Ligand SMILES: Nc1ncnc2c1ncn2[C@@H]1O[C@H](COP(=O)(O)OP(=O)(O)O)[C@@H](O)[C@H]1O
């Protein structure tokens with residue numbers, strides 16, 4: 001039996017990984033510093049063995065790997081642990097683990113590389129280089145954010161050029177060094193994400209997710225629906241563009257989640273995550289396209305040469321035409337309290353599923369970013385629009401004492 005190790009994992013999907021491991025006859029081991037983080041998922045993920053280890057300590061992880069006997073492959077599907085996974089893969093010869101992880105996490109490098117390749121128009125500049133930038137090269141409206149950030153933390157809007165310096169200082173005060181701050185033009189238009197998988201045969205686009213973003217000054221993701229414009233000309237255009245984007249930054253084999261804004265003059269990259277999309281994006285791909293991206297992660301960890309035929313082999317019959325997710329947020333800080341309204345969800349159409357993320361005693365310390373999200377509601381439908389309408393109708397009923405104005 002082949003053994004595959006996951007170096008931490010995303011907040012969702014362990015049940016699907018467990019099921020895939022069972023089907024493929026893989027011994028799947030999760031290395032984690034925080035078993036409790038996965039506890040809700042692990043209750044339903046019987047095929048996964050969990051090993052507690054400080055995953056921030058490379059030597060501790062090496063020691064844990066040594067204790068497992070023969071290990072055939074590694075799944076790296078997070079932002080934080082990708083550089084360590086890359087290091088371990090090079091030491092131990094695990095196939096198809098990420099390469100150049102640190103560079104891919106640098107939003108300045110990614111954007112400017114894509115400008116050089118003619119795939120995005122507008123350059124980013126590091127916070128530490130802002131003062132030296134000629135006024136004519138400064139964007140009128142800018143986003144000032146952590147170039148290695150996640151979860152919409154440390155994303156600030158500067159509505160005028162003159163505000164940029166103060167925004168950089170604000171991030172530095174929060175502990176983000178100026179050379180890790182990116183200042184980039186504020187992109188006008190709706191946000192989407194392209195969900196892709198790259199094999200030696202090329203890149204396939206699973207589909208495009210929509211986004212609604214919270215009111216300013218925050219940048220919280222409120223809802224998503226999938227797959228937008230399936231089979232349409234725009235989807236084809238994005239498929240070609242995404243393929244070029246991944247080639248230009250040297251992504252290599254594996255899943256990618258490309259966030260972009262569709263501006264009046266075409267798509268502009270926001271960030272490229274070399275992993276599956278977060279939340280229930282993997283589930284959306286599975287339900288709508290029939291391709292099981294979780295199974296693919298395991299196949300990728302074991303196959304020396306991943307090809308398009310492996311994607312075809314990981315495909316079953318789709319079970320929905322559209323899949324939507326609504327993220328529920330606390331709107332004030334303090335203890336979350338119990339979530340009410342879940343009892344009526346079964347009355348709503350769309351195979352509604354509610355996945356709580358936090359217990360009632362959880363203390364919410366900021367409502368400005370995704371950390372205030374207390375759960376995800378999902379719905380299916382014959383198409384993405386109907387799935388989203390259904391999800392929004394049901395999600396209104398979920399309330400906590402921390403969501404009162
Ligand atoms: N240049 C930009 N123009 C407009 N909105 C942006 C820009 N950069 C980021 N955002 C907004 O901020 C959000 C978070 O930024 P992102 O780079 O995706 O960080 P994270 O890794 O935290 O998701 C995006 O989803 C988008 O809504």
Ligand SMILES: [Mg+2]
Pocket residue numbers: 152259271
């Ligand atoms: Mg993002």
